[in-house]
Amino acid sequence: MLPSDLNGNITTRLKTIKGQVEGIIHMLEDESKDPEQILIQFKSVDKGLQKARHLLLDEVFRKSLAIKIVKAVEACPGNCGKEEKIEQILKEFPELGLEELTDKMKEIVLLEDHLKKIEGS
Secondary structure, three states, rough: OHHHOOOOOHHHHHHHHHHHHHHHHHHOOOOOOOHHHHHHHHHHHHHHHHHHHHHHHHHHHHHHHHHHHHHHHHHHHOOOOHHHHHHHHHHHHHHHHHHHHHHHHHHHHHHHHHHHHHHHH
């Protein structure tokens, strides 16, 4: 559902976070570690996850949705039966909040399925 070329940066970030979590585990196993350093690492992981989530929503999902909207517009030149829905999503796209992106992704996938059925007819 998501183009793999858009996921690279997030994957890199998550691998970094994975390393940080493994570091925290080692720090917790080492009884001589300073609790303040452990807390700093937890905060770093939290911040990294927030950035990765934001990147996923704002970059990957938004770009992926834009690509799908363009494909839907091209596949529906005015006689597919879903023109109004495509136009609505196209109109809403610039104002979509981050949390709304996943719902619109689901809607556009349903539109894609409909358009594929029409093409196959």
